[in-house]
Amino acid sequence: MSGDLFTADFKAEPHWWDAARPHHTRQTALPEKADIAIVGSGYTGLVAALHLARAGRSVVVLEANEAGSGASRRNAGYLGRTLKRSFSWLESHHGADFATRVYRELDAARQFVFALVAELGIDCHIEACGRFIGANSTAHLADLLRELEIMQRRLGFPYEAVSRNDLHKELASEAYVGGAIVPDLGAIHPALYHAGLLQAAEAAGVAVQTGTALTSVVAAGDGFVLVTPRGRIAARDVIMATNGYTPRFAEWLAKRVIPFHGFMAATEELPAEQLARLIPNRRTVIDSHVNINFIRPAPDQRKILFGGLTGGPQPDLRAKGRDLHAMIRSLLPDLATVRLSRVWSGQCAGSFDFMPHIGRQDGIWYALGYNFAGVPMGSYLGHKLALKILGKAEGETVFGETRFPTFPGYTGNPWFVPLAMRWYDWKDARFARQAG
Numbered sequence: 186m187s188g189d190l191f192t193a194d195f196k197a198e199p200h201w202w203d204a205a206r207p208h209h210t211r212q213t214a215l216p217e218k219a220d221i222a223i224v225g226s227g228y229t230g231l232v233a234a235l236h237l238a239r240a241g242r243s244v245v246v247l248e249a250n251e252a253g254s255g256a257s258r259r260n261a262g263y264l265g266r267t268l269k270r271s272f273s274w275l276e277s278h279h280g281a282d283f284a285t286r287v288y289r290e291l292d293a294a295r296q297f298v299f300a301l302v303a304e305l306g307i308d309c310h311i312e313a314c315g316r317f318i319g320a321n322s323t324a325h326l327a328d329l330l331r332e333l334e335i336m337q338r339r340l341g342f343p344y345e346a347v348s349r350n351d352l353h354k355e356l357a358s359e360a361y362v363g364g365a366i367v368p369d370l371g372a373i374h375p376a377l378y379h380a381g382l383l384q385a386a387e388a389a390g391v392a393v394q395t396g397t398a399l400t401s402v403v404a405a406g407d408g409f410v411l412v413t414p415r416g417r418i419a420a421r422d423v424i425m426a427t428n429g430y431t432p433r434f435a436e437w438l439a440k441r442v443i444p445f446h447g448f449m450a451a452t453e454e455l456p457a458e459q460l461a462r463l464i465p466n467r468r469t470v471i472d473s474h475v476n477i478n479f480i481r482p483a484p485d486q487r488k489i490l491f492g493g494l495t496g497g498p499q500p501d502l503r504a505k506g507r508d509l510h511a512m513i514r515s516l517l518p519d520l521a522t523v524r525l526s527r528v529w530s531g532q533c534a535g536s537f538d539f540m541p542h543i544g545r546q547d548g549i550w551y552a553l554g555y556n557f558a559g560v561p562m563g564s565y566l567g568h569k570l571a572l573k574i575l576g577k578a579e580g581e582t583v584f585g586e587t588r589f590p591t592f593p594g595y596t597g598n599p600w601f602v603p604l605a606m607r608w609y610d611w612k613d614a615r616f617a618r619q620a621g
Contacts, residue, residue: 190510192453192526197502199259199529200451201376204485207251207258209395210383215416216392219245221574222411222420224399227257228560229552230426231382231391232301232567233574238389240575245418246391247411249398255430257379259531260559261449261479261492263469264298264371265316266291269539269556272336286583287540288340291558294565295371301564302373307381309374310484315468316370317347319361322617325473326363333365343368356470356480357463360516364473372469374484375560401434404548422574425551426567428559429532431597437546439597441589442534442553449492450509451483451527452520460487463517475609477557478512488526489517495533496606502528533559542589543569543582550574554589 221237223230226248234244266288268275275284302311320326333344345366347355352363387393394415401412408421425435429444455463460482464470470480478493491513494505506528514521536542536554541562543552550573552566562584572580 190507190524191503192524194526196527197529198527199376199449199531200483200486200488200490200527201258201262201374204374205253205258205376205380207253209251210387210393212396213392213394215394215397215413216243216245216418218419219243219392220420221245221422221424222247222409222418223424223426224411225255225426225428225430226252226383226393226395227255227426227428228379228382228563229428229567229570230424231379231386232564233424233426233570234391234393235382235386235389236568236571237574238386238391240571242574244391245420246386246393247397247399247413247418248393248395249430250395252383252393252395253376253379256428256531256533256559257563258376259449259529260375260447260533261469261481261490262373262375262378262484262560263316263479263481264295264311264373264561265367265558266295266342266370266561267558269475271332272339273332283583285340288336288342290565290583291561292340292342294558294561297565297568298373298378298561299371302378302381305381305385307378307385309377309381311371311373311378312484313369313371315366315368315466317355317364317366317466317468317470319352319356319358319364319470319472321361321473321613323362324616324619325613329365329473333367354465355468356517357519358516359518361472366468370469372481372484373560378560399432402549409548423549424570424574425549425553426570428553428555428563429534431534431553433597436596438551438553440591440595441542442536442597443599443602444532444534445496445599445602446498446530447492447495447533448497448505448509448530449490449528450506450513450525452489453524453526454487455489455523457487459519460489463489463519474613476606476613478516480513480516489513489520496602498603502530505530533557537590537592538587540587541566541584542587543585544589545573
């Protein structure tokens with residue numbers, strides 16, 4: 186394609202910021218003390234803060250940058266119940282009861298977001314649009330349908346198989362051999378959702394302090410002292426809700442989360458008829474690879490949003506945009522000449538066991554390692570943290586029962602992520618060569 190790959194109004198920033206740009210909160214004096222200090226103003230931190238403030242606790246949220254500048258206003262806005270560990274894998278390694286509880290809670294997290302949005306009246310384009318999963322090979326298709334059939338039989342989760350002949354009913358693509366629809370999964374405008382959470386938290390009395398980086402946490406008496414360039418805060422309880430932005434000085438946590446870059450792009454405005462042809466049912470789309478490609482219609486403009494190439498280095502975003510454009514051309518050939526209006530990245534976090542984790546270490550609460558499920562799991566585990574601090578039995582969760590593993594020699598520098606992603610690409614290609 187020629188040099189006009191990018192629109193005249195191209196920006197290397199998220200599409201979502203057109204509607205809800207990150208911003209600094211109204212600056213007030215840093216409080217000397219609070220019942221609970223929360224580090225990080227993403228979904229986890231704000232949901233926890235909201236529910237703690239509603240219960241009468243004094244809460245301060247410390248944010249190093251602008252409110253919403255991190256992954257919460259950068260992600261794809263998918264609402265699913267998906268882990269990198271399948272139900273069958275968990276069952277074979279940890280037993281049927283554990284696998285069932287994990288996937289029940291994954292679904293509870295999805296439902297929690299819908300309920301919270303309705304309760305708070307947040308206008309964020311939330312909908313149960315369904316998801317199409319495209320199978321990259323006959324082996325992937327057989328594995329996908331086998332897993333979905335098991336979950337339908339054991340858990341009641343619905344799905345519909347899609348043959349190659351019916352593929353165009355879901356996506357204008359020849360890239361897949363078929364796939365499946367999971368009809369009750371959803372989508373959201375992640376930045377508007379975050380903006381609504383921020384507004385609700387502040388209305389409940391939460392002090393959100395932006396531009397306030399935490400430099401250390403020191404145990405003091407029956408609580409902690411949090412040190413920032415703007416001053417110190419004494420707090421009885423501390424929550425680390427930093428996920429992919431976990432500071433290295435939080436050594437125990439930094440050894441257990443693996444930050445990596447995700448990349449997305451937005452097309453220019455498309456004719457309505459083209460958009461309807463490309464994704465006829467306006468579902469979210471992923472493929473069956475471990476290192477997934479993903480596509481969705483923008484909920485607020487006639488654009489297609491898409492991403493992939495996860496975990497690679499973060500060069501100039503225009504260069505990354507060229508790679509993303511090549512990827513989308515291979516999946517949706519009708520977009521061969523479309524221009525890009527936005528390209529952006531965000532920092533996510535995985536864990537060595539591919540599971541989210543919640544708990545308390547050395548007196549500090551945490552919920553981290555969402556592994557591509559940050560919107561539902563970040564929100565849900567933020568609520569669980571609040572319940573735990575309030576001493577409620579409802580705070581118990583399967584994601585707090587397992588050991589939060591690390592790897593010998595790992596200190597928080599994810600140098601191996603690009604190599605790991607290439608290894609998963611090799612495994613997927615090898616798997617695709619198997620008979621279906």
